[in-house]
Amino acid sequence: MKKILVSCMMAFISMAALAQGGGKYSEKVVFQNDDVIFRQIDEHTWEGNGHLMANETVYIVEGNDKAVLIDAGTNIPGLRKIAEGITSKPLTLIVTHVHPDHTGAAINDFPYLYMNAADMVGVPEFMPEYKGEKRFLKDGQVIDLGGRQLEVVFTPGHTPGSTTFVDKENGYGFSGDSFGSGNLLVFTTLRTEVGTCNLMSAYMGKYGINKLYPGHYYGVNAETKKRVEDIGTLCSDVLTGKRKGEKADKPTLDLDLVVTDFGANVRFNNNAIK
Numbered sequence: 001m002k003k004i005l006v007s008c009m010m011a012f013i014s015m016a017a018l019a020q021g022g023g024k025y026s027e028k029v030v031f032q033n034d035d036v037i038f039r040q041i042d043e044h045t046w047e048g049n050g051h052l053m054a055n056e057t058v059y060i061v062e063g064n065d066k067a068v069l070i071d072a073g074t075n076i077p078g079l080r081k082i083a084e085g086i087t088s089k090p091l092t093l094i095v096t097h098v099h100p101d102h103t104g105a106a107i108n109d110f111p112y113l114y115m116n117a118a119d120m121v122g123v124p125e126f127m128p129e130y131k132g133e134k135r136f137l138k139d140g141q142v143i144d145l146g147g148r149q150l151e152v153v154f155t156p157g158h159t160p161g162s163t164t165f166v167d168k169e170n171g172y173g174f175s176g177d178s179f180g181s182g183n184l185l186v187f188t189t190l191r192t193e194v195g196t197c198n199l200m201s202a203y204m205g206k207y208g209i210n211k212l213y214p215g216h217y218y219g220v221n222a223e224t225k226k227r228v229e230d231i232g233t234l235c236s237d238v239l240t241g242k243r244k245g246e247k248a249d250k251p252t253l254d255l256d257l258v259v260t261d262f263g264a265n266v267r268f269n270n271n272a273i274k
Contacts, residue, residue, distance in 0.1 A: 024218065024219045024220045025039055025218075025219035026219065027039035027040055027041055027047065027219070028040045030046065030086060031048075031082060031085070031086060033082075034051075035050065035051065035075070035076045035077055035078075036048050036049065036050050036051070036058075036073065036076045036079070036082065037049050038060075038082070038086060041059075041213075042170070044061070044062040044063070044148065045059065045060065045061055045062065045170075046059065046060040046086055046087075047059050047060075047213065047217055048060070048073070048076075048079075048082075048083075049217065050073035050074055050075070050076050050101075050104075055216050055217060055218055056071075056073050056074050056101040056102065056215065056216060057071070057073075057213070057214070057215055057216055057217040058070060058071045058072060058073050058076070058079070058083075059071070059174050059213060060083050060086055060087055060091075061145065061148070061150060061165075061167070061174070062087045062089050062145065062148070063089065063144070063145025063146040063147050063148035063149075064089075064145070064146035064147035064148070065089065065090075065145060065146025065147075066089050066090050066091075066092065066144075066145045066146055067083075067087040067089035067090065067091050067092070067145065068091070068092050068093070068094050068143065068145065068150070068165075069083050069091055069092070069093050069094070070094055070095070070096065070165060070174050070176075071095055071096055071102040071103070071176065071215065072093060072095070072102065072103055072104050072105075072106040072107045072110075073101065073102070073104050073106060074100060074101045074104040074105075075104045075105045075106070076104065076105075076106050077105070077106075079106035079109065080106065080109040080110065081109075089145075092110075092113075092114065093107065093110040093112075093113040093114070094113065094114040094115070094137070094143070094165065095107075095113055095114070095115045095163075095176075096162060096163050096164070096165070096174065096175065096176025096177070096178070096215060097115075097116070097119055097122075097158060097159040097161055097162045097163065097176050097177065097178075098115065098119045098122040098123055098126045098127055098159065098161070099122070099126060099159065099177070100126050100127075101215075102176060102177075102215060103126060103127050103130070107127065107130050107132070108129070108130060108131075108132070110132055111132050111133065112132050112133035112134070112135055113130075113132060113133075113134060113135065114135045114136070114137050115134055115135075115136065115137065115161065115163075116136070116137055116154060116160075116161030116162070116163045117136040117137075117161065118154075118156065118159075118160040118161035119159055119160060119161025119162075120134070120161070121160060122159060122160075122161075137152045137163060138152065139152060139153065139154040140152065140153075143165070148167065148169070149167070149168070149169070150165045150166065150167055151165070151166045151168060152164075152165060153165070153166055153173075153199075153200070153203065155175065155178040155179075155196045155199070155200060156188060156192050156196055157178060157184075157186055157188055157189075157192045157193030157196045157197075158176070158177045158178055158180065158184065158185060158186065158187060158188070158193075159177075159187055159188065160188055162176055162177065162178045162196075163176065163178075164176070164178055164200070164212060166203070166207070166209060166212075168207050168208075168209070171207075171208055171209055171210045171211075172209060172210060172211050172212065172213065172222075173209060173211075173212045173213070174212065174213045175212035175213070175214055175215070175223055176214070176215040177214070177215040177216070178196065178200075178212075179197070179200075179212065179214065179223045179227065179228055179231050180214075180231065180264070180265075180266070181214035181215060181216040181217070181218075181221050181223070182221050182227070182263065182264050182265070183264065183265045183267075184231055184264070184265065184266045184267065185252060185255055185267050185268075186235070186255070186266060186267065186268040186272050187255075188272070189271075189272045189273075189274065190235040190236075190238055190239055190266075190268060190272045190273060191235075191239060193231070193232070193235045193266075194232050194235045194236050194239065196232075197228050197229065197231050197232025197235070198232060200212075200228050201225055201228050201229050201232065204225040204228065205225060209225070210224070211223060211224055212224075212228075227262075227264065230261070230262035230263075230264055231264060231266060233262070234259050234261060234262070234264065234266045235266060237259070238259055238266075238268075238273065239273065243259050243261075244259075245257030245258060245259050245268065246258055246259070246260075248267060252267055254269050255267040255268055255269050256269055257269055257270070
């Protein structure tokens with residue numbers, strides 16, 4: 001099942017990448033090999049793109065005392081060593097959700113990781129070989145890196161335990177697949193996603209968050225407050241009957257319905273409407 005999910009998601013996300021015109025990066029390349037390219041977002045933040053799942057993206061966020069690696073990609077050999085060559089700070093792995101393009105083989109280089117407990121339901125399927133300790137995040141928890149903080153915001157919808165990490169001071173965050181990088185797959189319910197979009201829109205407005213770096217970053221597709229609101233509108237319109245999901249030409253797993261507008265797609269199935 002894990003291999004099927006990877007193949008289906010790869011095909012879908014690859015089509016999404018083409019629709020967005022491929023990668024257009026302004027960030028400076030600081031490391032590159034056959035498996036990953038790391039670019040520098042700012043003095044203490046880097047994004048790394050793997051090549052197996054359409055630019056599955058990991059992030060290094062550094063403070064004065066500590067650093068975190070957000071997600072682990074699909075299969076990036078030596079990821080921990082690469083990351084520790086970019087930051088000199090002690091490194092901890094935190095994940096946005098448990099899908100295999102975010103918790104790939106590199107998680108085995110870490111004796112423990114932090115995740116949302118709501119995604120434990122997916123661990124037997126997507127992380128069966130991980131023998132390390134799974135530590136649980138709390139909604140609203142602050143991760144103190146020393147002179148820099150990330151706030152944990154639970155953003156379920158894509159998966160039950162999807163999570164966003166927000167740097168309020170710098171005005172951006174890291175959202176994994178919570179808002180789909182422009183192409184959202186809803187494996188829970190549309191009602192759940194609407195609640196998440198409403199919460200994040202209000203949060204971004206209250207704290208001046210300008211953008212969220214997604215789990216599949218192409219240099220031009222950071223999530224904005226408007227994009228979050230547009231995703232929420234698409235999901236809400238289906239629930240109220242204003243829009244109807246069209247049959248997808250190429251269903252992704254059992255997500256056979258799609259709504260498209262505002263330059264974004266939302267894929268779901270009938271169970272998501274209940």
